[in-house]
Amino acid sequence: MVKICCLGAGYVGGPTMAIIALKCPAIEVVVVDISAARIAAWNSDQLPIYEPGLDEVVKSCRGKNLFFSSDVEKHVLEADIIFVSVNTPTKTRGLGAGKAADLTYWESAARMIADVSKSDKIVVEKSTVPVKTAEAIEKILTHNTKGINFQILSNPEFLAEGTAIQDLLNPDRVLIGGRQSPEGQKAVEALKAVYANWVPEDRIIATNLWSAELSKLAANAVLAQRISSVNAMSALCEATGADVTEVAYAVGKDSRIGPKFLNASVGFGGSCFQKDILNLIYICECNGLMEVANYWKGVIKINDYQKSRFVNRVVASMFNTVSGKKIAVLGFAFKKDTGDTRETPAIDVCKGLLGDKANISIYDPQVTEDQIQRDLSMNKFDWDHPPHLQPMSPSAIKQVSVVWDAYEATKDAHGVCILTEWDEFKTLDYQKIYDNMQKPAFIFDGRNIVDMEKLRKIGFIVYSIGKPLDPWVKDLPASA
Ligand code: NAI
Numbered sequence: 001m002v003k004i005c006c007l008g009a010g011y012v013g014g015p016t017m018a019i020i021a022l023k024c025p026a027i028e029v030v031v032v033d034i035s036a037a038r039i040a041a042w043n044s045d046q047l048p049i050y051e052p053g054l055d056e057v058v059k060s061c062r063g064k065n066l067f068f069s070s071d072v073e074k075h076v077l078e079a080d081i082i083f084v085s086v087n088t089p090t091k092t093r094g095l096g097a098g099k100a101a102d103l104t105y106w107e108s109a110a111r112m113i114a115d116v117s118k119s120d121k122i123v124v125e126k127s128t129v130p131v132k133t134a135e136a137i138e139k140i141l142t143h144n145t146k147g148i149n150f151q152i153l154s155n156p157e158f159l160a161e162g163t164a165i166q167d168l169l170n171p172d173r174v175l176i177g178g179r180q181s182p183e184g185q186k187a188v189e190a191l192k193a194v195y196a197n198w199v200p201e202d203r204i205i206a207t208n209l210w211s212a213e214l215s216k217l218a219a220n221a222v223l224a225q226r227i228s229s230v231n232a233m234s235a236l237c238e239a240t241g242a243d244v245t246e247v248a249y250a251v252g253k254d255s256r257i258g259p260k261f262l263n264a265s266v267g268f269g270g271s272c273f274q275k276d277i278l279n280l281i282y283i284c285e286c287n288g289l290m291e292v293a294n295y296w297k298g299v300i301k302i303n304d305y306q307k308s309r310f311v312n313r314v315v316a317s318m319f320n321t322v323s324g325k326k327i328a329v330l331g332f333a334f335k336k337d338t339g340d341t342r343e344t345p346a347i348d349v350c351k352g353l354l355g356d357k358a359n360i361s362i363y364d365p366q367v368t369e370d371q372i373q374r375d376l377s378m379n380k381f382d383w384d385h386p387p388h389l390q391p392m393s394p395s396a397i398k399q400v401s402v403v404w405d406a407y408e409a410t411k412d413a414h415g416v417c418i419l420t421e422w423d424e425f426k427t428l429d430y431q432k433i434y435d436n437m438q439k440p441a442f443i444f445d446g447r448n449i450v451d452m453e454k455l456r457k458i459g460f461i462v463y464s465i466g467k468p469l470d471p472w473v474k475d476l477p478a479s480a
Contacts, residue, residue, distance in 0.1 A: 002027045004194075005079035007109050009033035009042055009068060011049055011164070011271070011340065012126060012157050013085035018057045019168040021066035023198040030067045030075040042068035050339040050366050053165035073116045081191065084109050085126040085157075090275050092379075099282035101130050101275070110137050114144040122187045125154045128276055130283055131214040134177075151187035153178045154209050156216030161270065162337035174204045177212025217280045221296055224273040226261045228302040234264040234466025235309060244466025245448065264466040266349060266419060266446030267306040269334030271342035274300060307345050310417075311352030313463055314444050317473050318415055323357035326438075328409040331420025331447075332364035332372055339366035345446070346419040347375050353417075354399055362402050363409040365422055369402035376400060407432065415442035421449050434458045440472075 006017045009031045021029040033039050041048035043062070047055060058066070069075055076082060086105040091097050106127060113123060123141065125134060134152045141150040154177035159167040174195045178188040188206050195204050207215070230248050237244040244264040252259035268274075277296050284293035315322050334344035341347070350360055354376070362372055376397055403409050406425065410416050410433045418425055426449050434441050443455055445464040452462045461472045 002081065002194075003079045004029045004081045004083065005075040006031045006083040006085055006126070007033070007072065007076070008085035008087065008105075008127070009035070009038050009048075010085065010087060011051075011161055012159065013083070014042060014047070014049060015051055015054055015057075015159065015164040015168060016085065016126065016157060017083070018054065018061060018066060019165070020194065021061040021064075022057050024194060025065060027194065028065050028067075029061075030069055030079070032069050032072040032075050034070075034072065036070045039068050039070045050337075051161065051164045052337055057165060073112065076113055076116045077118060079121065081122045081124060081194070082113060083124045083126045083155075087271075088127045088129055088275075090278055096282050099278045099285075101128075101279045101282075103129065103133065103136075106133070106137070107140065110140040113150075114141050117148050117150075118146070120149040120151075122151045122153060122190060124191065125152065125213070126157055128156060128216050128220075128272065128279075129154075129213060130279055131210050131217070133213060134209045149183065151178065151183055152209070153187055153191055154212035155191060156212060158216070158219065161340050162335055169198070171199060171203060174199050175207060175212050175215055176204065177207045177209040179209060217276050217283075220272055220276040221280050221299065223261055224268055224277055224303070225296075225299045227263075227265070227268045228299045228306075230262050230264050231267065231306045231465075232302050234306075237264075237466040238469055241468050242466075243468060247466075264448060265306075265345075265421075266310045266465065267303045267345040269342070269344040269346075271340065274303070274343050304348075307348040308352060310345075310444065310446055310465070311349055311356075313473070314353065314415060314417060314442075315356050317442060317444075317461065317463060321356065322353055322415070325358055325414040326412055327353055327358045327360050328406075328413040328416045329360055329362040330364075330406055330409065330416060330418045330425050331422055332362055332367045332375075333420050333422075336420055336422045339364075339371075341367055341371055341375050344375070344419075349417065349419060349446070350376055350400070354397065358399065360400050361409040361413065362400065363404065363406050364420060365424065372402050373397060373400065407436070411436045412438060413441075414438045415444060417444045417446060418449060419446045421447035425449060430455055430460070431458055434460060 004027055006013045013031055017029045017031045038048050047058060084106065086109050088101045088103060088106060091100045091102040134154055138152050156175055158171065176188050176191050178184040192204050233247060234244040237247060248262040251257055252262045277299055281293045281296050318325065329346065329350060332344060332346045333339055333341055353360060406428055440461055442461045443450065448464050452464055452467060455462045461470050463470065463473050
């Protein structure tokens with residue numbers, strides 16, 4: 001029986017290994033993590049992450065050929081293939097701080113593999129890493145050589161949170177990069193054989209190591225760039241009376257462009273886009289490619305601009321101050337169908353409103369109060385470091401309350417900000433919400449999910465990104 005061990009039981013390691021276990025009954029899969037709490041959660045009824053369909057898959061395999069363990073060394077020792085899916089956050093200090101990938105967790109994982117191993121292993125880079133990382137990992141692994149042959153493969157993960165199970169079951173492609181040597185190609189074939197259990201052969205792409213590593217950064221940069229492009233266009237739509245939904249639809253109908261990922265919003269978030277583009281920018285700078293670095297910097301700048309533009313709209317519309325006013329925030333996760341809040345635009349929007357002394361009442365169906373308070377108290381980039389390395393849980397921010405119901409959040413509020421596109425926000429009883437709010441009642445839709453006309457008929461003043469402006473909103477100073 002082939003044995004797989006995965007280091008890192010996070011958003012990638014957990015779901016990816018669950019699907020491998022589901023589709024490959026002849027393979028034993030053990031997911032290990034240095035966080036005992038995370039492993040305990042994977043072994044409980046309350047999994048540590050929310051992902052549609054994940055519970056069922058884990059329950060059907062756990063204890064059969066899927067295991068979660070804190071005994072990292074034992075399972076590394078026994079494994080034939082080791083996936084490394086540890087976090088690779090942005091460095092917060094030292095050389096490249098704020099841009100370069102922090103490979104501390106990766107390096108310690110590689111050193112541990114080198115120390116513990118007694119037989120040949122295939123080591124798979126599942127984490128997103130800077131191009132050329134495999135070269136450094138090879139040096140670490142072969143440093144302690146005891147005659148053991150390590151083959152490094154790059155197998156970046158393209159799943160998106162919220163649709164992880166579907167993405168894993170039916171991937172657009174699986175990318176496997178390996179050394180061009182016979183041993184390297186043998187390792188590529190071994191990993192191909194795992195995926196071939198459910199992925200059609202023509203979707204499994206073999207490349208050289210560096211192409212595979214760089215393709216992941218490139219894919220995320222291009223996806224984020226599409227969002228920033230349409231968000232940049234949304235500002236121009238508001239200024240001219242064009243409607244961004246109509247523009248995006250017309251643009252996306254061009255088969256060279258396509259309709260996906262062209263929704264205007266308050267900005268992109270998540271643990272990957274910003275981190276991976278910053279990483280790409282750093283790699284460009286290190287290679288002396290300043291123009292290329294600046295090109296990608298623009299994608300991040302537009303994203304920051306979109307968030308502050310949204311906050312300015314809210315404050316300016318509400319008579320240039322939200323001080324002491326209750327603002328309801330509906331949605332805090334970076335997108336629907338996940339509880340993940342890493343780099344969610346809600347953090348910057350809430351911080352902006354708090355800066356103007358608003359009282360915020362937040363409701364998100366999947367995010368806990370503890371998580372929201374921690375996010376709002378943390379410095380930028382601290383969010384992607386494992387819990388045991390995070391600063392002590394800070395005292396709660398007094399202007400923020402977290403409630404478990406959209407009606408409670410909006411009761412007596414002066415304004416409502418929709419920051420995540422949860423389906424349930426589309427079908428709320430907005431008449432009831434309006435009746436219980438202060439007047440004039442404002443709605444700022446950061447995800448373009450509400451029916452503007454319907455809400456205007458109820459009596460709301462409505463702002464939606466990139467849409468023709470409500471006369472009330474239109475007569476505001478240009479700074480908004
Ligand atoms: P995560 O933070 O949810 O999980 C990483 C886990 O690794 C943590 O539980 C941490 O305790 C553990 N860990 C750290 N050092 C370890 C070690 N030496 N041994 C064992 N466990 C260790 O991170 P996530 O979101 O799963 O991301 C992992 C990698 O996958 C990152 O490089 C990310 O860029 C990439 N990725 C993430 C995607 C996402 O949507 N979250 C999608 C595609 C790639």
